[in-house]
Amino acid sequence: MRNLYESVTKLDHRCYDIYQLPEDILMEHAAYAITDQIKERFEPGAKVLIVAGPGNNGGDGVACARQLLGEYDVHLFMPYGAKSSMCKLQLERFYACGGELSENLTDADIVVDALFGSGLSEPLNEESQHIITRLNELQSFKIACDIPSGIDSKGNPLPVAFVADLTITMGAMKLSLFMDLAKDYVGKVIVADLGISSKLYESESDYKLLEESDLKPPYRTRFNSNKGTYGHLALIAGEKEGAAIMAALAALRYGVGLVTLVTCEKIQVPYELMHSSHLPPKTTALAAGMGLGMEYSDEDLEEFLHKDLPMVIDADLFYSSKIQEIVKREKVVLTPHPKEFGALLRNLNLADLSVEEIQRDRIGAAKIFTKAYPEVVLLLKGANPIIAQGEQFFINPLGTNALAKGGSGDILTGLIGALLAQGYDPLEAAIQGSLAHAIASRKVDKANYALAPSDLIEVIGKL
Numbered sequence: 001m002r003n004l005y006e007s008v009t010k011l012d013h014r015c016y017d018i019y020q021l022p023e024d025i026l027m028e029h030a031a032y033a034i035t036d037q038i039k040e041r042f043e044p045g046a047k048v049l050i051v052a053g054p055g056n057n058g059g060d061g062v063a064c065a066r067q068l069l070g071e072y073d074v075h076l077f078m079p080y081g082a083k084s085s086m087c088k089l090q091l092e093r094f095y096a097c098g099g100e101l102s103e104n105l106t107d108a109d110i111v112v113d114a115l116f117g118s119g120l121s122e123p124l125n126e127e128s129q130h131i132i133t134r135l136n137e138l139q140s141f142k143i144a145c146d147i148p149s150g151i152d153s154k155g156n157p158l159p160v161a162f163v164a165d166l167t168i169t170m171g172a173m174k175l176s177l178f179m180d181l182a183k184d185y186v187g188k189v190i191v192a193d194l195g196i197s198s199k200l201y202e203s204e205s206d207y208k209l210l211e212e213s214d215l216k217p218p219y220r221t222r223f224n225s226n227k228g229t230y231g232h233l234a235l236i237a238g239e240k241e242g243a244a245i246m247a248a249l250a251a252l253r254y255g256v257g258l259v260t261l262v263t264c265e266k267i268q269v270p271y272e273l274m275h276s277s278h279l280p281p282k283t284t285a286l287a288a289g290m291g292l293g294m295e296y297s298d299e300d301l302e303e304f305l306h307k308d309l310p311m312v313i314d315a316d317l318f319y320s321s322k323i324q325e326i327v328k329r330e331k332v333v334l335t336p337h338p339k340e341f342g343a344l345l346r347n348l349n350l351a352d353l354s355v356e357e358i359q360r361d362r363i364g365a366a367k368i369f370t371k372a373y374p375e376v377v378l379l380l381k382g383a384n385p386i387i388a389q390g391e392q393f394f395i396n397p398l399g400t401n402a403l404a405k406g407g408s409g410d411i412l413t414g415l416i417g418a419l420l421a422q423g424y425d426p427l428e429a430a431i432q433g434s435l436a437h438a439i440a441s442r443k444v445d446k447a448n449y450a451l452a453p454s455d456l457i458e459v460i461g462k463l
């Protein structure tokens with residue numbers, strides 16, 4: 001798990017004020033992190049196009065150009081000249097080392113985008129849009145300095161942005177790089193240390209980035225155990241019972257001892273699942289909402305939901321008035337996708353946001369909910385799901401586009417339900433369920449368009 005920051009300005013200032021590391025030293029390290037990646041990947045003599053803006057992001061680019069001079073074929077393009085004092089200083093050094101500015105954009109082996117970083121303050125003008133579009137058309141290896149130019153502090157392209165293969169972000173990971181709308185732009189993201197280790201550079205943060213090493217599958221350690229030791233998950237199956245069946249199969253695969261589908265009608269269920277018209281008395285957790293439809297009256301739901309059990313709630317229940325009471329309970333995980341989240345916020349009279357508005361500020365939208373219901377765990381689905389409780393936010397960047405398929409959300413609900421039933425606390429169950437889901441999607445040995453829910457269920461057994 002790594003810290004994420006909305007802004008690193010405070011961290012940079014700690015460097016100047018406490019560690020006595022001035023901007024110049026930080027910038028030299030920032031530039032060297034880019035130089036280092038170029039040297040690691042390309043032989044001397046390779047052609048490098050560096051596009052540098054007027055501020056300190058540009059300064060990083062100019063310093064990198066100077067570091068490469070003499071060894072690589074360096075082309076530095078500065079459409080707006082140098083404006084910040086550090087950028088001007090770097091340009092003087094570049095000239096002093098014999099560097100010259102290029103008049104125009106040129107094809108190259110490597111492109112470094114150092115046009116705008118954290119200082120991007122308004123939508124890109126036509127010239128910047130044109131430059132970035134041209135850069136995106138080049139067949140080069142593309143490195144973004146700090147943040148792909150055009151991505152704002154909330155992770156939105158304004159309206160175009162550099163499409164990087166690699167983003168080298170300075171000092172610490174930024175939240176904006178892990179928002180859904182930035183996912184197609186950032187490429188691989190690595191952090192450059194700026195002259196001190198991240199342990200010293202970073203301070204505590206409420207925002208965390210999940211990593212593969214955070215996954216802890218529910219491995220069994222007790223030898224003297226029976227099925228009851230591992231919990232009993234009940235899933236309410238509704239109109240589209242396939243959704244609950246997929247969730248149930250995923251739950252069974254993820255370690256829960258017993259799984260029961262609760263239905264009002266008799267349905268055919270796979271032989272490994274149990275089936276009942278009542279909530280089994282020894283139920284340890286509940287999953288409800290997926291494929292529920294309109295089959296149940298409020299009284300039916302009351303019968304299933306009256307017990308104070310840990311529960312994961314999905315899909316159709318976000319549209320039901322029942323949710324107004326569920327969010328007041330303890331040990332609840334909600335797993336809406338952005339459209340369902342919009343419905344949930346409206347249903348709870350918290351906000352009226354469109355899907356686009358939610359996606360443009362996912363953290364802000366999630367906060368509306370977590371401030372009102374700080375006990376409830378929210379898992380806002382998306383390309384990079386956000387798991388939030390109170391003031392804590394976790395982002396899972398590990399999922400792949402293979403998961404964009406009907407049924408994959410039901411698998412996630414099943415995984416979280418399985419962990420709740422096995423005694424994980426709701427936040428841990430949501431984090432671990434999300435990690436298992438995402439990591440499994442990477443392990444399915446198929447083309448990314450071909451993943452089926454059953455593939456995920458298979459792989460979940462081999463994490």
Ligand SMILES: NC(=O)C1=CN([C@@H]2O[C@H](COP(=O)(O)OP(=O)(O)OC[C@H]3O[C@@H](n4cnc5c(N)ncnc54)[C@H](O)[C@@H]3O)[C@@H](O)[C@H]2O)[C@@H](O)CC1
Binds near residue numbers: 054056123125146170
């Ligand atoms: N502060 C520090 O100690 C460090 C800063 N670093 C770099 O500095 C960057 C931040 O530098 P700045 O704060 O100077 O900001 P930027 O360099 O990101 O951008 C600011 C400049 O761009 C112009 N600008 C902003 N939006 C524009 C738009 N839409 N169209 C045209 N021009 C626009 C501003 O007028 C200003 O001249 C970071 O992203 C990072 O790359 C690194 O060198 C590491 C150390």
Ligand SMILES: [K+]
Binds near residue numbers: 057115146149
């Ligand atoms: K940039």
